[in-house]
Amino acid sequence: MPTDAYGNNFRYQRAEEAVPPPSTPTDAPEPPAGAPPPRALRVLCLHGAYLAGRILAYSLSPVERAFRKRAPHARLELIFPNGLQEYRVAELQARAAADPQFHASLAAELAAIEAFELEHVYMWADNDDSGAHGGRQFHNLPDVLPYVRRLLELHAPVDGVLGMSQGAMVAQLAAAQACAGRGPPLQFALLFGGPRPGWQWQLPELFPEEGLRVHTLLVSGAQDWSHGSRSEPGCHGMAALVAAGYVARRTHADGHTILPKDREEAAELVEEIVDFLLDPAAVVAEYPAREERRVQEAKLKAEREEAENKRKAEEMRLAMKQTQIGGEEGIAALKALGLDPDAYIAQGTSQSTHFDSMSEMLVEGGLEHLVDLLAEGKSLSSWCELHNTIGRNGVMKELKELGIELKDRQKFATLVAKTAKAASAS
Numbered sequence: 001m002p003t004d005a006y007g008n009n010f011r012y013q014r015a016e017e018a019v020p021p022p023s024t025p026t027d028a029p030e031p032p033a034g035a036p037p038p039r040a041l042r043v044l045c046l047h048g049a050y051l052a053g054r055i056l057a058y059s060l061s062p063v064e065r066a067f068r069k070r071a072p073h074a075r076l077e078l079i080f081p082n083g084l085q086e087y088r089v090a091e092l093q094a095r096a097a098a099d100p101q102f103h104a105s106l107a108a109e110l111a112a113i114e115a116f117e118l119e120h121v122y123m124w125a126d127n128d129d130s131g132a133h134g135g136r137q138f139h140n141l142p143d144v145l146p147y148v149r150r151l152l153e154l155h156a157p158v159d160g161v162l163g164m165s166q167g168a169m170v171a172q173l174a175a176a177q178a179c180a181g182r183g184p185p186l187q188f189a190l191l192f193g194g195p196r197p198g199w200q201w202q203l204p205e206l207f208p209e210e211g212l213r214v215h216t217l218l219v220s221g222a223q224d225w226s227h228g229s230r231s232e233p234g235c236h237g238m239a240a241l242v243a244a245g246y247v248a249r250r251t252h253a254d255g256h257t258i259l260p261k262d263r264e265e266a267a268e269l270v271e272e273i274v275d276f277l278l279d280p281a282a283v284v285a286e287y288p289a290r291e292e293r294r295v296q297e298a299k300l301k302a303e304r305e306e307a308e309n310k311r312k313a314e315e316m317r318l319a320m321k322q323t324q325i326g327g328e329e330g331i332a333a334l335k336a337l338g339l340d341p342d343a344y345i346a347q348g349t350s351q352s353t354h355f356d357s358m359s360e361m362l363v364e365g366g367l368e369h370l371v372d373l374l375a376e377g378k379s380l381s382s383w384c385e386l387h388n389t390i391g392r393n394g395v396m397k398e399l400k401e402l403g404i405e406l407k408d409r410q411k412f413a414t415l416v417a418k419t420a421k422a423a424s425a426s
Helices: 053-059 061-070 089-099 099-106 108-115 141-154 165-177 232-241 264-279 280-324 327-336 341-350 357-375 378-401 406-425
Strands: 041-046 076-079 086-089 118-125 161-162 188-192 217-222 247-252
Touching: 053 061, 053 108, 053 232, 061 076, 086 089, 089 099, 089 108, 089 118, 099 108, 099 217, 118 357, 141 165, 161 165, 165 232, 188 264, 217 232, 217 264, 217 280, 232 247, 247 264, 247 280, 264 280, 264 357
Parallel strands: 041 076, 041 161, 161 188, 188 217, 217 247
Antiparallel strands: 086 118
């Protein structure tokens, strides 16, 4: 039994046994009377590593629903074959249980496998990141290329290819074969979360210097560091393999996923994907203007958020001032003493004073105590230190509940402060 680059056993399968029925919706409305039935828009969808077509079908279900809503008389067939290399889930789970590093590298896939109760998962190719410039390269291209070409032939005519992660790189290979006349023609490629390419140096005859002339939409997550780097996601390298004027890029806020978690952002991306499926050339042509609008909208959104944050910060500052110095009465009392309330807050904060404790001390006669301290020539910081010490854990409130008078409480506060200083000195 063959073993892949990561040490896992697998079985090669034939293309004929890898393909479930296409996802033709049964609830699609009939075309208008007298109109010929439209040919379905057919897309070959390639899943990620150690996964299966069923999982990708679930991830793309929002796109199918949106397509039916936008184009009720059109037909969309998404075909979800399984990859070339078949793995037994039980073996992967056993290895993950014994190897924490392997488990960590495959955590997301293992969770999906468990959720779908799969017995087998699949890879499209044996590959790793040992290619030129750290890019992804294949170790079994003579097996991969005929397999994908056979899938396209089995389901011809196929209009486009779609791929996620490892499936994205295989989908781009299929597009490259089509452009070179070595496979069925394709109108578009829709690629999600692709790795940094290294395969173009393995097959330079498929990747001309001017780039692939196939309309391509690349979607990636802003937090997707699983492929590429923080400064250059892998899909940027994939975009460079496409001819100018044929590629559009889209980034969402999450990581290595097809759609982001935020519902509003996900719905917006789904609509853009449907736009691309319906008219790839138009979406690519509109990409520069659309991207400029998106940049401007993001800038305006950031400015609005900054203004809102400043407003909230000012409200919080005022609220803290009110809380710390006993409301309007406290403000008036401090001003009567010739003290600036803002300076008081800054001084209190510099002494690591707890806001709740400060409020409690003021309510419980702290202002009277401050007057006494100032009369004795003490500083505001002395008051802050003293009240921070006594105010912890609601001590002032407890003393009041015991019936101890205010002056005695102040003496107790002084005693606590002296004891604390003596303890620290010793």
